[in-house]
Amino acid sequence: MYTINDVAQIFSVSPYTLRFYAKKELFPNIVRDKQNTRLFSDKDLEYVEMVLALRHSGMSLSSIKNYIDLCALGDQSITERLHIIQNELNNAEEKVQESIRQRNILKTKLSYYEKAIKIGEKNIIWSELKHSNGHN
Amino acid sequence: MYTINDVAQIFSVSPYTLRFYAKKELFPNIVRDKQNTRLFSDKDLEYVEMVLALRHSGMSLSSIKNYIDLCALGDQSITERLHIIQNELNNAEEKVQESIRQRNILKTKLSYYEKAIKIGEKNIIWSELKHSNGHN
DNA sequence: TCCTTGACTGATAGTTACTATCATGCAGTA
DNA sequence: TACTGCATGATAGTAACTATCAGTCAAGGA
Numbered sequence: 001m002y003t004i005n006d007v008a009q010i011f012s013v014s015p016y017t018l019r020f021y022a023k024k025e026l027f028p029n030i031v032r033d034k035q036n037t038r039l040f041s042d043k044d045l046e047y048v049e050m051v052l053a054l055r056h057s058g059m060s061l062s063s064i065k066n067y068i069d070l071c072a073l074g075d076q077s078i079t080e081r082l083h084i085i086q087n088e089l090n091n092a093e094e095k096v097q098e099s100i101r102q103r104n105i106l107k108t109k110l111s112y113y114e115k116a117i118k119i120g121e122k123n124i125i126w127s128e129l130k131h132s133n134g135h136n
Numbered sequence: 137m138y139t140i141n142d143v144a145q146i147f148s149v150s151p152y153t154l155r156f157y158a159k160k161e162l163f164p165n166i167v168r169d170k171q172n173t174r175l176f177s178d179k180d181l182e183y184v185e186m187v188l189a190l191r192h193s194g195m196s197l198s199s200i201k202n203y204i205d206l207c208a209l210g211d212q213s214i215t216e217r218l219h220i221i222q223n224e225l226n227n228a229e230e231k232v233q234e235s236i237r238q239r240n241i242l243k244t245k246l247s248y249y250e251k252a253i254k255i256g257e258k259n260i261i262w263s264e265l266k267h268s269n270g271h272n
Numbered sequence: 273t274c275c276t277t278g279a280c281t282g283a284t285a286g287t288t289a290c291t292a293t294c295a296t297g298c299a300g301t302a
Numbered sequence: 303t304a305c306t307g308c309a310t311g312a313t314a315g316t317a318a319c320t321a322t323c324a325g326t327c328a329a330g331g332a
Contacts (some may be wrong), residue, residue: 003280016320019282026222035327037280053245057238061318082249089246092239099235103228109189110225113218152291155311171298173309197289243329 001039010045010061011052017049026051031071058095128133137175146181147188154184160197162187164203194231195224 004022008015022030027047030038031078040048047068054064067084070077140158144151158166158174166174175230176184183204191202206213207249 005279014320015280020319023282029218035280036282037327040242053241055318057241058235076254078249081248082253085246089239089242092235092242096232096235096239099228099232101196103225103232105189105193106221106225106228110218110221113214113221117214117218118314141308150291151309153289156290159311171309172311173298191289 001041002045004038004040007040007045008050011048013052021051021061026061026065026066028068028072054088057088058092063088138181140176143176143181146185149188157187157197160201162197162201164204164208184241190224193224193245194228199224252260 002010004015004018007013008018021027027040027044030040030044033039038088050071051064054067055061059067061085066079070081074092138146140151140154143149157163163176163214165178166176169175187200187204190199190203199220203217206217206220219238237263
């Protein structure tokens, strides 16, 4: 059995976050000892693991809550869960593409700065923009 | 001269966001008419463009504010601005890698669901996890 | 036995970056 | 004059944390 601080250490998250998640009922059926301290079993750790993995993948807490509730229904909810993951995968794919675009904006901007500094060009604030904001 | 709603349309942002940015002084020297309405010049549009591009690249508003203030100092701040952009580029690069990892977590998870549904496996909630959370 | 220390608790407030609603004000038109 | 439309600042709400707070309880030392 693990306390919330043990769990926080195991998964490298803050205990605040775990309590926040617990309040949102993202970990079902966590037992308490007589001092009211949460005690996580190994099974509970697997739930924590799953929630963190999904959160890490960019899913919102309310979607995760929905997903967790579906898990509790067992096998009958498998296809629905599949659709949720499929949808999240699409979002994640878009995020990858978006992050690449964003990185490229900065890359272009940086190369303009480097060029400007090398040749000692003046007033590059605007000219550098023209080629790095994606609107022109 | 453009109103805040014109600008919102031009750059496909909400006017709320632009007012929010204006309050944070991300657009310097916006003039007002006698009705107190903000009037954006073409030069102001370039500032808006720059702020949105930087925001789009993942920079925080306070960093952008800092950057904008440096712009006002002119050429003497070029190397400092270069360092800021360099730093943001590093962050962006990390974000790309992170988003790819996140997408792969979901990809793996999805393939387990698909396999499970095809062969009619039961209780895959945990087994699928073992291979998709990155902790094992 | 008393007292301090340390771990956990819920409640609450603060953070970032928006997003939305509100009453107000002014300018132009019927 | 009344109405419509667009702008305003103030304010409140949102997500997902992050941090602080007082309070509780048990274990250990003087």
